[in-house]
Amino acid sequence: MLRSKSIKGRLIATVVISQALLAAGLLFAGVFYTHRRLVAALDAGLQARAMSVAALVRYTEDASGNLYFDDSLVPRSLDPDHPDFFEVWAERSGLLTRSPNWPAGMEIPAGPDHHWNLTLGNVPYRVSRVSHVPVLDREEGQFFQPQALTIVYASPLIRVQEQTWAAGVFIAVASLILLGATVLLSLYGIRRGLLPLQRLAAQAALVSARNWELPMPAEAEQTTELRPLTDSMIAMLERLERSFVQQREFMGNAAHELKTPVAVLKSTLQSLLHRPRNSEEYRAGVQESLEDLERLERLLQWMLRLARAEQWAHGALRRDLELIDITATCEEAVERIRGLAQSRHTSIHLATNGKVLLRADPEDLQLVWLNLLENAVRYSPEGGVVEVAVTRKDGGPAQIIFQDHGIGIRPEDLPHVFERFYRGDPSRTRATGGFGLGLAIAKALVAAYGGTITAENAPTRGTRVTVELPLNGSN
Amino acid sequence: MRVLIVEDEPRLAENIARSLRESAGYAVDVATDGQEGSFLAESNTYDVVLLDLMLPEMDGMQILTRIRQAGQHTPVLVLTARDEKESIVDLLNAGADDYLTKPFDLGELLARTKALIRRGKGQPSPVVTIGDLQLNTANRTVQRAGRTILLTAMEYRVLEYLAHRPGAVVSKTELLEHLYDYNWEKFSNVIEVYISGLRRKLDDGSDRQLIHTVRGQGYILKD
Numbered sequence: 001m002l003r004s005k006s007i008k009g010r011l012i013a014t015v016v017i018s019q020a021l022l023a024a025g026l027l028f029a030g031v032f033y034t035h036r037r038l039v040a041a042l043d044a045g046l047q048a049r050a051m052s053v054a055a056l057v058r059y060t061e062d063a064s065g066n067l068y069f070d071d072s073l074v075p076r077s078l079d080p081d082h083p084d085f086f087e088v089w090a091e092r093s094g095l096l097t098r099s100p101n102w103p104a105g106m107e108i109p110a111g112p113d114h115h116w117n118l119t120l121g122n123v124p125y126r127v128s129r130v131s132h133v134p135v136l137d138r139e140e141g142q143f144f145q146p147q148a149l150t151i152v153y154a155s156p157l158i159r160v161q162e163q164t165w166a167a168g169v170f171i172a173v174a175s176l177i178l179l180g181a182t183v184l185l186s187l188y189g190i191r192r193g194l195l196p197l198q199r200l201a202a203q204a205a206l207v208s209a210r211n212w213e214l215p216m217p218a219e220a221e222q223t224t225e226l227r228p229l230t231d232s233m234i235a236m237l238e239r240l241e242r243s244f245v246q247q248r249e250f251m252g253n254a255a256h257e258l259k260t261p262v263a264v265l266k267s268t269l270q271s272l273l274h275r276p277r278n279s280e281e282y283r284a285g286v287q288e289s290l291e292d293l294e295r296l297e298r299l300l301q302w303m304l305r306l307a308r309a310e311q312w313a314h315g316a317l318r319r320d321l322e323l324i325d326i327t328a329t330c331e332e333a334v335e336r337i338r339g340l341a342q343s344r345h346t347s348i349h350l351a352t353n354g355k356v357l358l359r360a361d362p363e364d365l366q367l368v369w370l371n372l373l374e375n376a377v378r379y380s381p382e383g384g385v386v387e388v389a390v391t392r393k394d395g396g397p398a399q400i401i402f403q404d405h406g407i408g409i410r411p412e413d414l415p416h417v418f419e420r421f422y423r424g425d426p427s428r429t430r431a432t433g434g435f436g437l438g439l440a441i442a443k444a445l446v447a448a449y450g451g452t453i454t455a456e457n458a459p460t461r462g463t464r465v466t467v468e469l470p471l472n473g474s475n
Numbered sequence: 476m477r478v479l480i481v482e483d484e485p486r487l488a489e490n491i492a493r494s495l496r497e498s499a500g501y502a503v504d505v506a507t508d509g510q511e512g513s514f515l516a517e518s519n520t521y522d523v524v525l526l527d528l529m530l531p532e533m534d535g536m537q538i539l540t541r542i543r544q545a546g547q548h549t550p551v552l553v554l555t556a557r558d559e560k561e562s563i564v565d566l567l568n569a570g571a572d573d574y575l576t577k578p579f580d581l582g583e584l585l586a587r588t589k590a591l592i593r594r595g596k597g598q599p600s601p602v603v604t605i606g607d608l609q610l611n612t613a614n615r616t617v618q619r620a621g622r623t624i625l626l627t628a629m630e631y632r633v634l635e636y637l638a639h640r641p642g643a644v645v646s647k648t649e650l651l652e653h654l655y656d657y658n659w660e661k662f663s664n665v666i667e668v669y670i671s672g673l674r675r676k677l678d679d680g681s682d683r684q685l686i687h688t689v690r691g692q693g694y695i696l697k698d
Contacts, residue, residue, distance in 0.1 A: 037581075103506075151520035234594075258554045258578075259556040259577040259578055260484055260487070260556055260577060261653070262577070262578040263484075263487055263556075263577035263578035263579065264484055264486045264487045264490070266578045266580075266581075267486075267487055267491060267494070267578075267581050268490050269485065269499075270490075270494070270580065270581035270582070271493050271494045271581055272489045274494055274498055274581070275497060275498070292486065395660060472534065
């Protein structure tokens with residue numbers, strides 16, 4: 001089973017993930033920056049304390065110029081649990097003093113003044129070394145060779161760490177709150193955004209075989225992203241309705257057309273059974289029924305042919321078609337209809353002008369020609385002439401014209417002759433044995449090849465049917 | 476009884492006509508296009524018209540409208556291949572009395588035709604009783620005082636027509652009109668032959684005459 005995917009879920013996930021990434025970045029940057037600032041502030045504090053420690057270095061009262069450290073005024077540590085420690089060096093006298101908690105064996109890195117971290121019994125410390133500090137103590141009238149002091153002062157980093165942590169927590173909580181708000185907002189926004197889609201779906205659900213109207217909700221129509229969908233829905237509905245109506249019409253027509261032959265057959269058999277008959281009467285009745293059935297069968301065949309042709313006309317031409325010669329198919333069709341023509345003393349004149357090649361199924365084309373020829377012959381007067389001309393317009397379509405000199409088509413029937421089951425004059429068609437499907441089949445087949453078919457009354461007498469088939473891509 | 480069938484499918488028309496003639500003994504005229512149908516319906520008096528809708532020249536609806544506009548009361552049964560409600564409603568509103576959709580059952584067509592004729596003559600029951608005479612139009616049997624009387628086809632037709640108009644004077648011309656179809660030569664003395672045959676069979680063994688002659692006017696069937 002395919003897992004269903006939710007647009008809402010995906011959008012929310014995208015929002016949450018990007019927000020979370022943003023929050024993480026912010027947290028990292030915030031914590032880093034805060035830590036840097038706090039450490040810098042601590043470093044400044046360390047230097048100040050180093051200075052205040054340096055200020056406690058005094059000259060002895062004698063004139064020796066020796067130095068001593070007055071440890072009565074050592075600044076108090078900020079954190080009594082983890083006291084500061086320091087040491088003071090004099091340029092010449094060496095180590096002057098170091099605080100009692102000075103860690104044993106601690107190395108002071110060489111190099112210029114700087115700050116560094118170290119861990120002492122799990123407690124992180126920040127250490128600062130300040131050198132070239134002059135001795136502040138001066139006695140009036142005395143002058144000694146000046147001595148520079150170097151102070152190493154260390155304070156615990158715990159407070160900095162605590163403050164950094166607090167800042168991190170603050171940023172994290174703020175980000176989480178923002179994230180939650182964003183999710184809610186985007187949920188609302190997405191729901192609002194998807195509303196036109198839901199409206200559209202609700203309207204689309206109302207479309208049925210009875211009601212092809214799809215009133216576009218204004219929201220859907222105004223939504224740019226839905227435009228392609230609404231446009232294609234409207235177009236699709238139009239196509240569907242057209243083919244549905246066509247199907248229904250065909251079904252209706254077919255049912256209607258089938259009813260009469262079925263009624264004939266049924267009444268023949270019923271009247272045969274109505275009372276006892278002799279074997280000659282039964283024979284005649286069965287013979288009649290058989291004729292009725294054959295007519296029914298022919299009608300069915302024609303209907304299936306039409307349904308097939310119309311199906312092709314609607315879809316793209318399937319099959320890999322070969323290049324065939326239209327003229328040749330015409331010649332063959334004329335040959336096949338010659339029997340009927342001769343029986344009616346009608347002659348067929350075929351005027352051709354070389355090969356006209358088209359990618360097509362020869363059977364399809366022949367069926368078109370046969371239908372048109374049969375009509376032309378049937379409606380020609382006894383001894384008449386049917387003219388067929390195959391020409392090719394320069395660079396244009398192939399043109400095949402069928403011209404008879406018969407009674408023509410009544411003007412009011414002209415627009416309808418290609419409609420299924422249309423019989424301008426039923427009595428005339430009954431007499432000629434048609435079902436009113438031949439021209440509809442011809443039209444559907446020609447349409448399947450992208451062509452057109454038109455019928456008109458010739459200015460003189462008779463009917464002229466013109467078929468045009470586009471040759472693009474074929475030659 | 477005389478029936479007009481207007482149906483352009485000759486096979487179907489022939490089958491209906493044959494079955495009406497054979498099993499009901501009706502005189503039947505067939506028209507295979509609208510114009511002929513309209514002409515026949517207007518120039519003759521039929522007891523019922525069976526009318527197809529899809530017709531060459533003039534369609535069934537037009538014929539129906541013309542019949543009703545001419546003030547004819549002849550019952551019309553429409554044979555249609557359509558079965559949409561609208562067209563049926565239109566038909567009935569245009570003056571049709573009944574309809575059947577193709578393909579129909581011949582037996583049903585026959586029964587409906589008989590029923591229409593009965594109703595057209597104000598005779599609701601298929602069994603007509605005049606005094607001690609009983610005429611069953613459904614199975615075409617005649618009894619007088621419980622005794623079954625065998626009649627020839629033509630004698631039965633004359634009696635059936637008279638029985639559908641009890642107490643009314645029916646002229647020889649009217650009888651001829653309704654007993655023969657279009658193709659028959661009509662001679663009024665033929666009617667006298669059937670009437671005398673009928674009288675002989677019906678009144679045999681009874682002291683009361685049922686068919687009376689109204690001089691110069693025609694016949695009347697009454698107790």
